[in-house]
Amino acid sequence: MSRSPSPPASSLNSSGTSEVCSVDGDEATVYAPSSIGNVAVGYDVLGCIADVAGDRVTVRRIDEPTVRIAGIEGTVTDLPTALEQNTATAGLLRMIDDLGLDFGFEVYLQKGIPLGSGMGGSAASAVGSAVAANALLDDPLSIDRVFAYALIGEAVASGAIHPDNVAPCLYGGVVLTRSVDPPDVIHLPVPETVRCVLVHPDRTVATRDARARLPERLPYDDIVQQTAHIAAFVAGCYRGDVDLIGRSLRDFIVEPYRAELVPGFSSVKRAAIQAGALGCSLSGAGPACFAWARAGDADDVRTAMLDAFGDQDVPAEAWVVKTQTPGARLV
Amino acid sequence: MSRSPSPPASSLNSSGTSEVCSVDGDEATVYAPSSIGNVAVGYDVLGCIADVAGDRVTVRRIDEPTVRIAGIEGTVTDLPTALEQNTATAGLLRMIDDLGLDFGFEVYLQKGIPLGSGMGGSAASAVGSAVAANALLDDPLSIDRVFAYALIGEAVASGAIHPDNVAPCLYGGVVLTRSVDPPDVIHLPVPETVRCVLVHPDRTVATRDARARLPERLPYDDIVQQTAHIAAFVAGCYRGDVDLIGRSLRDFIVEPYRAELVPGFSSVKRAAIQAGALGCSLSGAGPACFAWARAGDADDVRTAMLDAFGDQDVPAEAWVVKTQTPGARLV
Numbered sequence: 001m002s003r004s005p006s007p008p009a010s011s012l013n014s015s016g017t018s019e020v021c022s023v024d025g026d027e028a029t030v031y032a033p034s035s036i037g038n039v040a041v042g043y044d045v046l047g048c049i050a051d052v053a054g055d056r057v058t059v060r061r062i063d064e065p066t067v068r069i070a071g072i073e074g075t076v077t078d079l080p081t082a083l084e085q086n087t088a089t090a091g092l093l094r095m096i097d098d099l100g101l102d103f104g105f106e107v108y109l110q111k112g113i114p115l116g117s118g119m120g121g122s123a124a125s126a127v128g129s130a131v132a133a134n135a136l137l138d139d140p141l142s143i144d145r146v147f148a149y150a151l152i153g154e155a156v157a158s159g160a161i162h163p164d165n166v167a168p169c170l171y172g173g174v175v176l177t178r179s180v181d182p183p184d185v186i187h188l189p190v191p192e193t194v195r196c197v198l199v200h201p202d203r204t205v206a207t208r209d210a211r212a213r214l215p216e217r218l219p220y221d222d223i224v225q226q227t228a229h230i231a232a233f234v235a236g237c238y239r240g241d242v243d244l245i246g247r248s249l250r251d252f253i254v255e256p257y258r259a260e261l262v263p264g265f266s267s268v269k270r271a272a273i274q275a276g277a278l279g280c281s282l283s284g285a286g287p288a289c290f291a292w293a294r295a296g297d298a299d300d301v302r303t304a305m306l307d308a309f310g311d312q313d314v315p316a317e318a319w320v321v322k323t324q325t326p327g328a329r330l331v
Numbered sequence: 332m333s334r335s336p337s338p339p340a341s342s343l344n345s346s347g348t349s350e351v352c353s354v355d356g357d358e359a360t361v362y363a364p365s366s367i368g369n370v371a372v373g374y375d376v377l378g379c380i381a382d383v384a385g386d387r388v389t390v391r392r393i394d395e396p397t398v399r400i401a402g403i404e405g406t407v408t409d410l411p412t413a414l415e416q417n418t419a420t421a422g423l424l425r426m427i428d429d430l431g432l433d434f435g436f437e438v439y440l441q442k443g444i445p446l447g448s449g450m451g452g453s454a455a456s457a458v459g460s461a462v463a464a465n466a467l468l469d470d471p472l473s474i475d476r477v478f479a480y481a482l483i484g485e486a487v488a489s490g491a492i493h494p495d496n497v498a499p500c501l502y503g504g505v506v507l508t509r510s511v512d513p514p515d516v517i518h519l520p521v522p523e524t525v526r527c528v529l530v531h532p533d534r535t536v537a538t539r540d541a542r543a544r545l546p547e548r549l550p551y552d553d554i555v556q557q558t559a560h561i562a563a564f565v566a567g568c569y570r571g572d573v574d575l576i577g578r579s580l581r582d583f584i585v586e587p588y589r590a591e592l593v594p595g596f597s598s599v600k601r602a603a604i605q606a607g608a609l610g611c612s613l614s615g616a617g618p619a620c621f622a623w624a625r626a627g628d629a630d631d632v633r634t635a636m637l638d639a640f641g642d643q644d645v646p647a648e649a650w651v652v653k654t655q656t657p658g659a660r661l662v
Contacts, residue, residue, distance in 0.1 A: 041558075042558060042559075042562065043551075043554075043555060043558065044551075044555045044559075045555060045558055045559040045562065046562070176559065176562050176563060176566065177559065178559045178560060178562075178563035178578065178579060179559070179578075184563070184575075184578060186562075186563055186566050186575070188566065214551065216548075216550065217547075217548035217549055217550050217551075218548055218549060218551070218554060219547065219548050220374075220375075220545065220548075220549070220584075223374075223549060223554050223557065223584060224374060224375045224376060226554065226558055227372075227373060227374065227376055227557055227558055227561045228373075228375075228376040228507065228508065228509045228510070229509060230558045230561060230562045231373065231376065231377070231507050231509075231517075231561045231562060231564075231565045232507060232509035232515070232517055233562075234562045234565040234566050234569075235507065235517050235519065235565050235569070238565075238566070238569035238570075239569075244515075244517070247509065247510070247515060248509060253551075253554060
């Protein structure tokens with residue numbers, strides 16, 4: 001099995017189509033990076049790659065039309081081994097069934113993204129296995145069809161179809177998912193000068209628990225605010241207007257209910273904004289937090305957020321990354 | 332008083348700033364066109380000019396620091412004459428107060444937009460009077476400050492600050508309002524090939540009644556859909572992607588609750604879509620309906636919508652207009 005320590009160049013070309021059909025032999029390994037779901041303004045529909053860690057999924061073609069787990073190593077090893085319950089295998093079962101394959105897949109999973117971190121770990125496993133298995137098909141599917149199988153895997157972790165981490169992990173960059181069936185995924189041209197600061201405190205939040213914190217329903221005032229801000233955010237991206245992105249990068253519908261799940265979040269956010277961040281919110285369900293900042297402010301924002309967690313006696317690690325980097329790719 | 336039968340060229344220059352400071356004498360007349368609120372995807376935050384009718388507001392500078400109504404003529408004459416209750420005067424009272432003016436305004440209102448039509452009639456009166464009064468100031472305000480006074484007038488009609496008609500009526504084109512305080516209004520570059528079909532059935536719906544039809548709160552599923560679609564709609568505008576605009580021009584949060592207020596709406600919408608419309612929904616609170624369509628389909632869509640109202644024995648009139656036309660201007 002090939003497990004190079006650093007990911008190679010993207011397998012996604014500029015048109016967003018996958019080149020995953022070029023693989024030799026009966027085995028493929030895919031690196032699938034961490035990502036940020038929601039990105040403040042886009043609960044369940046917006047996601048951003050944040051390549052600070054990644055899962056590495058190796059899939060081997062086997063003779064029987066079934067799926068096997070060969071092993072799980074890395075940051076998480078106590079994942080479900082029931083094939084229907086594992087994010088890396090559930091989509092492959094469906095793929096075999098849908099396509100009527102007369103062969104199957106053996107999956108070896110090397111977890112690099114901590115579970116329950118809010119950094120898209122389950123999505124990465126689901127995307128990595130789907131991209132790798134697709135590369136072993138006699139007639140590989142389009143990236144949009146791979147997306148569907150990755151979503152099935154991700155649904156195992158969160159209980160429903162959620163594209164906000166799967167989409168950036170697969171397509172790269174900052175992506176909006178208008179629809180999952182049929183897939184309608186839109187790359188947003190975030191200005192190159194914007195950096196993403198990702199901070200991971202040494203805590204865990206279960207996605208299912210985070211969803212349970214949300215009220216059943218929301219008043220129109222909050223909905224109106226959220227729609228105005230995601231619309232303005234998208235306009236800011238296309239206009240290359242960093243100030244407008246900064247005015248728009250806010251969450252009225254999720255963060256207010258989940259913030260208290262992350263100890264110290266309010267002071268971390270305050271510190272980020274004071275240090276010049278365009279905006280700051282939870283990464284997915286948390287506990288990881290992210291901020292966007294101009295390149296010249298990003299290091300200050302990172303330090304401020306780390307210090308704020310430190311003041312709460314919460315150990316944390318943090319990174320500054322670009323937003324327009326590629327998603328999952330063969331290694 | 333000057334009341335030319337057709338509006339002259341725009342007083343808005345390409346940067347969106349007003350040139351309303353160039354007026355002679357102590358009197359100014361403004362033409363303020365009809366508009367479409369919500370535009371399906373943007374409840375309370377998105378609006379589109381649809382210049383098929385307009386209010387004409389003449390304001391004369393008077394010596395006393397107060398506001399007087401000199402007359403109301405046209406499609407509606409039974410409007411409130413209490414200054415705090417009239418959309419054309421409420422904002423001017425505040426303007427005199429805020430600016431400490433030692434003079435006042437006399438307002439003559441010629442209504443061209445039917446009341447309760449869903450075509451932005453109250454917004455037009457509010458915008459028209461604010462733009463005209465501003466032109467009479469010794470130091471005219473920026474267009475964003477005029478916006479604030481027009482919003483005060485509009486609030487009289489609907490009970491709260493709503494920018495979805497005021498913004499397009501003032502700024503022209505298709506505009507998103509992220510924030511009213513401070514004003515943050517964004518022009519969206521809808522492709523030139525898109526036409527707007529506006530259909531006005533001979534019925535009325537009171538905005539307050541329409542708002543009362545909405546539930547108090549909405550489930551997350553609907554909110555997620557709406558945010559995804561307004562975001563994709565904005566992306567479609569900037570990309571010039573008419574297909575994406577068509578896939579996105581939908582309303583999950585208001586139309587389902589208000590549609591039954593407009594007799595025949597569901598069949599009108601079905602007819603519009605079958606005739607090739609990109610999307611179709613209520614114009615504001617209705618009963619007017621609108622569709623967007625490619626230029627080549629617009630006449631068919633118009634005919635189909637009129638016929639569908641006719642099948643319900645509802646008389647209606649309809650127009651095909653461009654979306655990127657100017658807002659209120661001095662005549």
